[in-house]
Amino acid sequence: MTTDCSPQFTGTMSYILDPELARVVNAAIRLELPLLIKGEPGTGKTLLAQAIADNLELPLIQLNVKSSMKAVDALYHYDTLTRLNDSRFGDSGRDVSDINQYIRMGKIGQAFTSEQRTVLLIDEIDKADSDFQDDLLDVLDQMSFDLIEVDRTVMAQHRPIVIITSNAKRDLSDPFLGRCLFHHIAFPSRQFMERIVQAHFPDLSQQLLRRAVEVFYRFRAIDGVDKKPATRELLHWIRALISEPGFDPEQLADERTIPLLGLLFKKSDDLMRAKRHTKQLVA
Amino acid sequence: MFEGFFYQMRASGVPVTPTAFLRLHKALAVGLITSLDDLYAIARALLIKQERYFDLYDQVFAAYFAGKEMDQGTTLALEEELERLLEQWLRDPDFLEQLAQQERASLENMTREQLVQYFLDRLKEQTQEHRGGSYWIGTGGTSPVGHGGIHPQGMRVGGMGRNRSAIAVAMDRRYIDYSDQTPLTAxxxxxxxxxxxxxAPVGPADQLDLDGTIERTVRQGGEIELVFKRRLKDxxxxxxxxxxxxxxxxxxxxxxxxxxxxxxxxxxxxxxxxxxxxxxxxxxxxxxxxxxxxxxxxxxxxxxxxxxxxxxxxxxxxxxxxxxxxxxxxxxxxxxxxxxxxxxxxxxxxxxxxxxxxxxxxxxxxxxxxxxxxxxxxxxxxxxxxxxxxxxxxxxxxx
Missing domain, CATH: 3.40.50 (Rossmann fold)
Structure with a gap:
């Protein structure tokens, strides 16, 4: 019985996987529980789902949660407008008396009705209000939902691998947490960060890599910055640096000549603070 | 298996549920866990749902599986413990009153360092009396603040006593960052x-609700019914x-x-x-x-x-x-x-x-x-x- 038919997630070329996270992901797949991922913005929460999908060669279905979203929006949509249009003009070839023709699946509905297993990413669930989570509880628990208009139940044909991300804007409810596995992506250590950068820029010189990562961590330590630069900002910054004509790694040695700070600090207050800090701007 | 681990966590104030614990057994049964590293990562994902308990989990895990003593020895660990403990004391007016009355005179004349040291000594006493220092943490959920909101009378020495400001300084690290900390659910x-x-104010119902109109119209088989909704104001x-x-x-x-x-x-x-x-x-x-x-x-x-x-x-x-x-x-x-x-x-x-x-x-x-x-x-x-x-x-x- 130990012969394991469920697939193993091992990371991809561009997604460097922390072994602890790998264990958790595999446990979530095996136990068929949703995996809730928290962590600072820009630490690869969303990318994880993409990496899992790539690695297991499954399609990724991404539900971007919006603040106004209701749970039913994620499940299905009854397209009354088209039906009205059809009933008036009747040239579409659809049968107006059949409501089923006018039901379109939302992202979760798509994942449930897909012919093959999918990876379902529910991104930034904390954006919606707590009713949204409560309504999704049963859906994810039982892997089914009802189409009220036609009184039919949609069952998941293949249980999707569910990844949920949260930026901790608000607390998720206890019952919701109780049904998930939970992992918090800690901010990468300097060593781990160097590996991440290397995976994205294999041709980067050791000297530039070291310098850039060092400068980056120094900047993260500046006091009072509202939005600290994260992995995403670092990668964008390095990409911009190497494509900048006439860029010399030596420029990173002196704080006053570090270019393109705007890519690391995206809020103007933060940028001013960083510039004052590096004496690029005299207070 | 691991029941001791489960109860030790509960005793330390980590909210773990039996359901989660059963899931851990399921994970064991299907052969997911083959090493201590697996156990550490998977048990944490299954049992702990908030990162603020990660540190406590680490301590319990180390204590249970590596035989490491909890919360003892280094002053550094104690100082971290101190923060938690102080908060606990502060939430317990009765204890606080007792503390203040007994030690009022000496508290008033303390510097910040002395105060921290005082609490550290105090903590060491507690550690000995209450097995592993986790007792006070464990009482977290039952502090009187939750239902009574009792005013701590004991500590107000002469309205603005010196001990109050000194404690305020000692508390500095403990200030709870309201924006970042996950909130308590009351x-x-x-x-x-x-x-x-x-x-949120709403205006008069004078705006045509297109979706509503269509839906109602369709439901009535094409008999058009106009639906109005309130104008959304800022x-x-x-x-x-x-x-x-x-x-x-x-x-x-x-x-x-x-x-x-x-x-x-x-x-x-x-x-x-x-x-x-x-x-x-x-x-x-x-x-x-x-x-x-x-x-x-x-x-x-x-x-x-x-x-x-x-x-x-x-x-x-x-x-x-x-x-x-x-x-x-x-x-x-x-x-x-x-x-x-x-x-x-x-x-x-x-x-x-x-x-x-x-x-x-x-x-x-x-x-x-x-x-x-x-x-x-x-x-x-x-x-x-x-x-x-x-x-x-x-x-x-x-x-």
């Missing part, structure tokens, strides 16, 4: 605050002032936090400012009150129909209210007295309310009775209860 309070949502802008300074507010932090998170969801435009005891020429947008000062004059220039909510116990020494150098923080520059600042706010923003975590039945009796009375002359004051919040909503709603 069920009843959450219910009360839902009524704040009524604040939601209210609200200024929320929170007293997160030091000592006197500490027992109420749990409820204030819940208020804060709820408020953030309720209004579209919300600015939160923090102050210490009383509002002066400057308030802060960051909970630590160090990075982002905002001049009160800037706030006073905002739209007059902005709603103003102040959360504070309004209990302070009279000089904090009436003297131009009354601010506790040396760094606070002052042109006006605290009471003048409050008056200017109340004049500018006619829709304002002061929410006091102290129950209204106690306002005449607490240590801060005098300043509460003074502030009540400026702001309508309600207490942080279901009835109080409903009253506040009424006050802020009136057009």
């Amino acid at each position: 069920q009843q309070l959450g219910e009360a605050l839902k009524s704040l949502r009524h604040l 939601k209210l802008s609200v200024f929320l002032f929170i007293d997160n300074g030091g000592w006197s507010m500490t027992p109420y932090i749990g409820r204030t936090q819940a208020l804060f998170t709820n408020a953030r969801d309720t209004f579209r435009k919300l600015r939160t400012f923090f102050f210490h005891n009383c509002i002066y020429d400057r308030v802060w947008e960051d909970p630590r009150r160090t990075q982002k000062p905002v001049d009160l004059d800037e706030i006073l220039r905002a739209e007059p129909d902005t709603r103003l909510i102040v959360v504070g116990d309004a209990s302070m020494a009279p000089f904090e209210l009436f003297q131009t150098r009354g601010a506790l923080d040396w760094t606070t520059r002052q042109r006006r007295t605290g009471i003048d600042c409050l008056r200017e706010l109340a004049t500018r923003f006619s829709k304002s309310v002061w929410i006091n975590p102290i129950l209204s039945s106690r306002w005449d009796w607490t240590d801060g009775a005098y300043t509460i009375e003074m502030i009540r002359e400026i702001f309508p004051m309600v207490d942080l209860t279901l009835a109080g919040i409903e009253k506040a909503v009424e006050l802020l709603k009136a057009t």
Whole structure:
């Protein structure tokens, strides 16, 4: 019985996987529980789902949660407008008396009705209000939902691998947490960060890599910055640096000549603070 | 298997549920866990749902599986423990009173270092008496703050005793970062605050609801029925002032936090400012009150129909209210007295309310009775209860 038919997630070329996270992901797949991922913005929460999908060669279905979203929006949509249009003009070839023709699946509905297993990413669930989570509880628990208009139940044909991300804007409810596995992506250590950068820029010189990562961590330590630069900002910054004509790694040695700070600090207050800090701007 | 681990975690104050524990057994049964590393990662993902418990989990895990003693030995670990323990003490007025009465004289003359040392020594005693130092942490869920909100009478030595400010300094690391920390969920309070949502004004129902019209029309087989909805107006802008300074507010932090998170969801435009005891020429947008000062004059220039909510116990020494150098923080520059600042706010923003975590039945009796009375002359004051919040909503709603 130990012969394991469920697939193993091992990371991809561009997604460097922390072994602890790998264990958790595999446990979530095996136990068929949703995996809730928290962590600072820009630490690869969303990318994880993409990496899992790539690695297991499954399609990724991404539900971007919006603040106004209701749970039913994620499940299905009854397209009354088209039906009205059809009933008036009747040239579409659809049968107006059949409501089923006018039901379109939302992202979760798509994942449930897909012919093959999918990876379902529910991104930034904390954006919606707590009713949204409560309504999704049963859906994810039982892997089914009802189409009220036609009184039919949609069952998941293949249980999707569910990844949920949260930026901790608000607390998720206890019952919701109780049904998930939970992992918090800690901010990468300097060593781990160097590996991440290397995976994205294999041709980067050791000297530039070291310098850039060092400068980056120094900047993260500046006091009072509202939005600290994260992995995403670092990668964008390095990409911009190497494509900048006439860029010399030596420029990173002196704080006053570090270019393109705007890519690391995206809020103007933060940028001013960083510039004052590096004496690029005299207070 | 591992029942001891389970109970040790519960005893240490980590909220683990039996369901989660059974899931761990399922994981074991299907062969997911083949090494201690697997166990560590997977058990954590299954049992712990909030990162703030990760540290505690690590300690219990190490204690149980590696035979490491919990919380003992290094002073460093003790100091971290100290923070937690202090908070616990602060939430337990009875214990605090006892502590203060026994040690009042010596507390008053202590420097910050001595105070920390004092608590450290104290902690070591507790560690010996209460097995592993986890006893006090374990009582976390049952602190009297949750249901009673008792005012700690013991610690107010002469209104503004030296021990109070010294403790305030010692507490510095403990200041709870309201914005970042995950909030405590106070069920009843959450219910009360839902009524704040009524604040959002809605206009006359004069806007055609296209989706609604189509849906109704379709349901009636093409017989057109027009559906109107209320015009959406901009939601209210609200200024929320929170007293997160030091000592006197500490027992109420749990409820204030819940208020804060709820408020953030309720209004579209919300600015939160923090102050210490009383509002002066400057308030802060960051909970630590160090990075982002905002001049009160800037706030006073905002739209007059902005709603103003102040959360504070309004209990302070009279000089904090009436003297131009009354601010506790040396760094606070002052042109006006605290009471003048409050008056200017109340004049500018006619829709304002002061929410006091102290129950209204106690306002005449607490240590801060005098300043509460003074502030009540400026702001309508309600207490942080279901009835109080409903009253506040009424006050802020009136057009």
